[in-house]
Amino acid sequence: MTTITHEPLRDNLGMGARVRGVTQASLQDDAVRAQLNELFELRGLLIFEDVEPSPAMQVAISTVFGPLKDHPSKATPRVGGDDMLGVIEIRHRPNSGGRVRIGDQVMSQWLPWHFDHCYNDALNRAGVLRSVEIPPEGGMTGFVDGIALYEAISSDVREQIADKTIMYAMDVILGDLRYGRPVDFAEVEASPESKAVMEEFADRPRALHPAVWTRRSGEKVLHVSPWMAKGIDGLDDNEGDALLKIVCDEIVDAARDLSYFHQWKPTDMLIWDNWRCLHSVSGMPAEYGRCMHRTTIAGDYGLGRFETVTT
Numbered sequence: 649m650t651t652i653t654h655e656p657l658r659d660n661l662g663m664g665a666r667v668r669g670v671t672q673a674s675l676q677d678d679a680v681r682a683q684l685n686e687l688f689e690l691r692g693l694l695i696f697e698d699v700e701p702s703p704a705m706q707v708a709i710s711t712v713f714g715p716l717k718d719h720p721s722k723a724t725p726r727v728g729g730d731d732m733l734g735v736i737e738i739r740h741r742p743n744s745g746g747r748v749r750i751g752d753q754v755m756s757q758w759l760p761w762h763f764d765h766c767y768n769d770a771l772n773r774a775g776v777l778r779s780v781e782i783p784p785e786g787g788m789t790g791f792v793d794g795i796a797l798y799e800a801i802s803s804d805v806r807e808q809i810a811d812k813t814i815m816y817a818m819d820v821i822l823g824d825l826r827y828g829r830p831v832d833f834a835e836v837e838a839s840p841e842s843k844a845v846m847e848e849f850a851d852r853p854r855a856l857h858p859a860v861w862t863r864r865s866g867e868k869v870l871h872v873s874p875w876m877a878k879g880i881d882g883l884d885d886n887e888g889d890a891l892l893k894i895v896c897d898e899i900v901d902a903a904r905d906l907s908y909f910h911q912w913k914p915t916d917m918l919i920w921d922n923w924r925c926l927h928s929v930s931g932m933p934a935e936y937g938r939c940m941h942r943t944t945i946a947g948d949y950g951l952g953r954f955e956t957v958t959t
Contacts, residue, residue, distance in 0.1 A: 786932030828874030
């Protein structure tokens with residue numbers, strides 16, 4: 649009998665668990681797979697510790713939770729060949745593009761709070777990450793639970809946003825960040841891939857997703873991505889912009905106490921629920937390199953759609 653152990657990530661978080669004992673052999677056990685899926689549904693973020701650091705192991709863990717989905721952008725590098733469908737590489741080379749300034753600090757690989765594929769009508773179920781090259785400082789991946797965010801924002805804002813639908817579009821130019829923007833923030837140099845990604849998605853209509861949705865288990869989830877948000881459907885630009893700024897500022901403020909930032913080890917892998925959690929990247933000194941491998945779990949919560957454009 650394969651033994652998998654787990655413990656809460658932090659006593660004051662309803663999100664997250666550390667999982668040990670996972671091997672490629674153990675993942676062949678149907679009971680283990682069912683146990684992991686149940687734990688994932690409950691905790692929303694699983695950190696697998698002391699696992700084999702390989703693309704094959706990443707695929708093995710990923711497929712416990714559903715079929716793999718290839719990344720929607722063809723400009724994103726792939727790794728592992730045809731038998732490793734969906735394993736993409738996110739690499740930063742020292743002192744290359746993708747730098748921002750917050751205050752007097754210039755850093756690379758900083759990303760704001762967001763959920764994945766908000767610019768699509770369908771939302772993937774989850775993402776799985778492992779770190780291939782770890783910087784000696786920074787480069788942490790942050791997570792915050794939308795269930796906790798819903799309870800944390802002010803009751804007035806919660807009431808205002810409850811029935812609203814947020815509009816999103818692919819926009820990886822961080823200088824264009826409108827919501828949840830840090831004080832004294834500027835993009836120093838865009839990432840080398842950003843232009844190709846923007847061109848690829850230039851003609852896609854905006855995607856619409858509810859600001860709040862209810863899980864099968866009954867919890868309400870505040871699911872607003874400050875990154876790539878473009879407004880609120882049905883409100884004029886000024887009214888929608890004002891409310892969205894308030895909501896995203898409250899998300900950023902609440903995340904300071906509710907978030908978890910993962911300090912990577914080579915033998916870690918983690919999976920997060922993209923329908924429930926927001927994630928971000930802490931940034932790091934620009935002279936360091938960083939490389940992540942990522943897979944995407946297919947699926948959809950069925951609540952998103954593309955905007956109907958009339959001519």
